[in-house]
Amino acid sequence: MSMTHYYAKRAAEYEAIYQKPERQENLKQLQAMIAGSFTGRDLLEIACGTGYWTQFACRSACSILATDYNEEVLSIAREKNYRNCPITFVKSDAYALEEVDGPFSAALVGFWWSHVPKAKMDDFFQVLHRKLIKEAKVLMMDNRYVEGSSTPVTRIDEEGNTYQTRKLLDGSTFEVLKNFPSPGEFVQPVEPASTRCKFMELDYFWVAEYDFDSR
Ligand SMILES: C[S@@+](CC[C@H](N)C(=O)[O-])C[C@H]1O[C@@H](n2cnc3c(N)ncnc32)[C@H](O)[C@@H]1O
Numbered sequence: 539m540s541m542t543h544y545y546a547k548r549a550a551e552y553e554a555i556y557q558k559p560e561r562q563e564n565l566k567q568l569q570a571m572i573a574g575s576f577t578g579r580d581l582l583e584i585a586c587g588t589g590y591w592t593q594f595a596c597r598s599a600c601s602i603l604a605t606d607y608n609e610e611v612l613s614i615a616r617e618k619n620y621r622n623c624p625i626t627f628v629k630s631d632a633y634a635l636e637e638v639d640g641p642f643s644a645a646l647v648g649f650w651w652s653h654v655p656k657a658k659m660d661d662f663f664q665v666l667h668r669k670l671i672k673e674a675k676v677l678m679m680d681n682r683y684v685e686g687s688s689t690p691v692t693r694i695d696e697e698g699n700t701y702q703t704r705k706l707l708d709g710s711t712f713e714v715l716k717n718f719p720s721p722g723e724f725v726q727p728v729e730p731a732s733t734r735c736k737f738m739e740l741d742y743f744w745v746a747e748y749d750f751d752s753r
Contacts, residue, residue, distance in 0.1 A: 541653055542607050544704065544712040545587070549610035551707055552588050560687055564740040568679060571745065572646065573597040575677055582642040582669055584632050585650035589615030595646055596623035605630040605638060633658065633665055640669040645750075647678040651724070652716050656697045659727050667731055667750055674750040676732070682744055683718040691716075719744070 545552070556565060572591055576599035586592050586604035588611050595602060601624045606612050612627050630637040632650060645666060654662050670676070681688065693701040693713070702716050721737040724746055728735055732748035 540712060541714050544706075544714055546608040546610040547708075547710065548706055549588065549608065549614055552611065552614075553590055556590060558687065561742045564742045567740060568743060568745065569594045572677070575675065575747075576600075576644045576646075579644035579675060580642050581644045581646055582638065582640060582666075584635075584645065584647045584666065585653075586615055586627070587611045587649075589618045589620075589627075591646060591648045592620065592625065593618055596620040596625065599623055599644065601625070603628060603638060603640075603642070605632070605635065607631050633661060635665050635669055638669055641671045642669055642674060643671055644675045645670060645677070647676070649680050651678050652680045652718065653714070654717070655699050655715060656717070663727055663731065667752070670750045670752075672750065672752045675747070676750055677745070677747050678724075679743055679745040681716075681718065682739060682742055684742055687742060689716075 572594040576595055579599055581595055581599040581602045583592055583595065583602060583604040586606050589604065592602060592604050592615060603626050604615065605628050607629065609629055612629060616627055628637050689702040689704060691700045692703045699715050700717055701713050703711055704714050705711050724737050725735050728748055731751060733751045735746070735748035737744065737746045
């Protein structure tokens with residue numbers, strides 16, 4: 539659980555990542571996309587962190603149930619302003635979602651795919667899809683690896699997962715699993731349970747969108 543522990547310790551300094559100057563233009567594009575994506579839908583957000591993206595999702599969603607494993611980030615998320623959108627924050631493990639009822643007509647998964655080990659990817663999607671109705675809209679986004687902007691990869695394991703060595707402000711260091719997919723790698727496990735799967739690449743981020751199809 540070292541990645542999970544890392545994000546608990548990073549909670550207070552997490553949103554500094556959204557200040558990187560070279561990423562601002564792409565972030566604006568993502569913000570607009572998230573803000574306009576969930577009209578008429580009840581949204582399940584996975585690994586919501588400090589609620590940074592929840593702030594934009596609330597502009598179109600009918601309701602949001604936002605989950606994260608760490609209370610440290612959820613307590614920051616609960617303090618934000620979500621306009622008139624009804625929001626519930628629930629502590630829940632993305633690999634189980636036992637505390638989540640549903641079903642939902644949309645899902646938002648921000649900057650979480652990259653932390654799922656390759657061996658657990660199918661489990662993650664199965665657990666998520668069990669909470670969705672047919673034709674639910676799923677939107678995921680995450681980082682692309684960009685030399686000079688991304689934290690360097692320091693290790694690759696036998697399954698091909700890549701790792702970064704990250705430092706917090708108190709000087710503590712963590713090895714964090716962080717994968718960067720090709721379009722095909724993202725689409726392959728999703729394809730049997732989806733229609734209209736699109737994978738888009740910005741300079742610093744990727745965004746994927748599909749309709750869940752429960753066939
Ligand atoms: C990179 S952050 C993304 C936060 C937020 N979605 C964002 O984009 O700003 C990853 C998040 O995953 C959460 N997390 C770690 N392990 C988890 C797990 N097993 N289940 C659910 N959330 C988890 C961390 O607490 C952290 O908030």
